[in-house]
Amino acid sequence: MNAAPSGPQAFIMLGAGGHAKVLLSLAIACGMQVQGVCDPGLKRSGVVMWRGVRVLGGDDALEQLDCTDVGLINGVGQVVGSSLRQAIYERAVGMGFRFPVLVHPGAIVDASAVLADGVQVMAGVIIQPDVSVGANTIVNTSASVDHDCSVGAHVHIAPGATLCGNVQVADCSFIGAGATVIQGLAIGEYAVVGAGAVMVRNLPARSILLGQAARSRTVSDE
Template sequence: MNTTPVASVHGHKCVLVGAGGHAKVVQELALLGGAEILGVCDPKFSTTGEQYWNGLKVLGGDEFLDETSPESVLLLNGIGMMPGNTIREKAYDRFVSMGFRFPALVHPFAWCSPLASIADGVQLMAGVVVQPGATIGKNSIVNTRSSVDHDSRIGAHCHLAPGATVCGDVQLGNSTFVGAGATIVQAVNVAPNQFIKAGSLTRSDIH
């Protein structure tokens, strides 16, 4: 894993993938980092004929990227994640297999310890805290005002919804969704593909 702060998109040409609510947050996050966003792609644009979305030029559906060199742009994953929905994960894997890269994005009002590790495609939103020794797997979202404490390992393709709290030494399996305001206490192990309800308290392992 590598730590790739939001400054890594400064001056880079980027394409936003997806055009929904989460994409609006990612768009602003990338702009705060100085990215040059060329436009947005979403399969729905293949039929709607829209020219602009949220101030961005509509580049079309995913077919635009089929004709784009992976070396020429960075991709911004604007597809959100909900329990049981794998669209974000599949899009990430598909475009990475084509040679594209999704840089990690860290909001300027987030705190990520220099002793933590975040992988490509990770998105740390406003108010997030990631403490020393924590690891965040590829394409995971740590949403607004969530926290990951020391030495916890968040798997790939996870989503910590706004206000979620992950205490120290937690192991969170791949593709797990932690609902808004949920708390996972220290040293708990959570298997992959789990759904932890909003506002819940998890005190024991989930297999």
């Protein structure tokens, strides 16, 4: 799979936190031109440059950009209980912007894998044959997604997590750092697999798994 995105050759970063730092490094490794960053916090602070990239303003700066000339990089990380990353993505898509698929050169992605718009694949990731990954999903550093897995949109697979073969992950779920999901299982919408947990049975929507025991609870989607 080619790590370089197609379409616009100039890109704008949305957000300037830790996740954005990693994505900027990924973009540079792919030879991409990141021409600016939009971040409300930087704008309020009067910062004009961020890591060598010009600060364009807050979220309102998108209204001054031509969606046919630039692509966007969603630098807002995925946090349990927050839909901010999803909201930013959907607002920008509604304005006509596109988010490229980003694959770090140090990742291994089988040619048969299908990655939707805005998927971000970090360094050290392995994605095996016939995997599908939905829009705006993060497959974070050194995570592993084995054959025939189906991962929905707006999902975060955290660093070092392992999905064995034929795992079904519904939209907006979160798989914590170092977690392991045994083959053939299903994870429901907005469900959370805690860091280091080993999942050995299906996890219902809006449930959280800590250690070996699943505890039902409401996970906010607001």
